[in-house]
Amino acid sequence: MIQSHTLDFLKELVENNNRDWFQANKEKYDQARENMIAFTADIIGKLHKIDPTVSADLDAKKCVMRIYRDIRFSKNKIPYKNNFGVSLPTNGSKLGGVEYYLHIQPGKSFIAGGYWMPEAAHLKAIRQEIDYNANDLKKIIDAPHFVKLFGEFRKQDQLKTVPRDYSAENENIDLLKLKSFIVSHPLKDKELMSVSAADHIVEVCSHLYPLTVFLCNALV
Structure with missing residues (x-):
């Protein structure tokens, strides 16, 4: 589960997002990161049983993303992210790109999954799969429980024009x-600090799994 000190660290970071404060509180960061790594390892073991394309051998340390922002080409020079991000990739396709993503931020946490902004070749393959097997996708995204958990799948970024070849x-x-x-489901702080937090997240992912299967099949 997520410890209260992890959320407390992120709250304090928002108010003190500078290098001096971060270095003075490095021990708090290290404790929060270790909590995230342990929590991620727990999720990986459970998620693999639901989605075998998520390798049980994933390194939890590598899945927890860096908190340091790349500010070289950004007008926003704040040095640290105000959240912990966890990438849980699938290996079910040769091209990759389909993953689960856990976002930990006080009051704004969520679990998500699917494929965000595919590159051109992947996007073409997914559109072709939709064109050939749209009914399979619609059975997934229009299922009442799916909509209840994740909302309306179609209400995300769309082209303003009709894609080529269609x-x-x-x-x-x-x-x-x-x-x-992609789809996402919000997570309350109270849920994350529960002993059943990992089980709850994996349960949500189990309803997301059919979408990842559809997307992975498109990229094979």
Whole structure:
């Protein structure tokens, strides 16, 4: 589970996002990161049983993303992220890109999954899969429980124009115009600090799993 000191550290970081404070509180950061690594390891073991394309051998340390921001080309010079991000990639396709993502931020945490902003070749492959097997995708994203957990799948970034090789009259044009194929579910601080936090997150992921299968199949 996420310890209260981890959320407390992130709250304090928001108010003191500078190198001097961070170095003075490095021990708090190290404790928070170790909590994140342990929590991630717990999730990996449980998630592998739900989605075998998430390797049980994933290194939890490598899954927890850096808290340091790359500010070289950014106007925002704040040096640290105000959250912990965890990337849990699948290995079910040769091309990759499909993953689960855990975002820990006080009051704004969530679990997500799918494929965010695929590169051109991947996007083309996913659109082709939608064109050929749209009914399979719609059975997943229009299922009442899926909508309850994740909201309306179609309400994410779409092209303003019709994608090349497809007609505006295509009955699935709303899906074919999507730029990303992701969903997310909010997580309350209280849920994260529960002893059943990892089980709860994996349970949500189990309902996301059919979407990852569809996307991975498109990239094989």
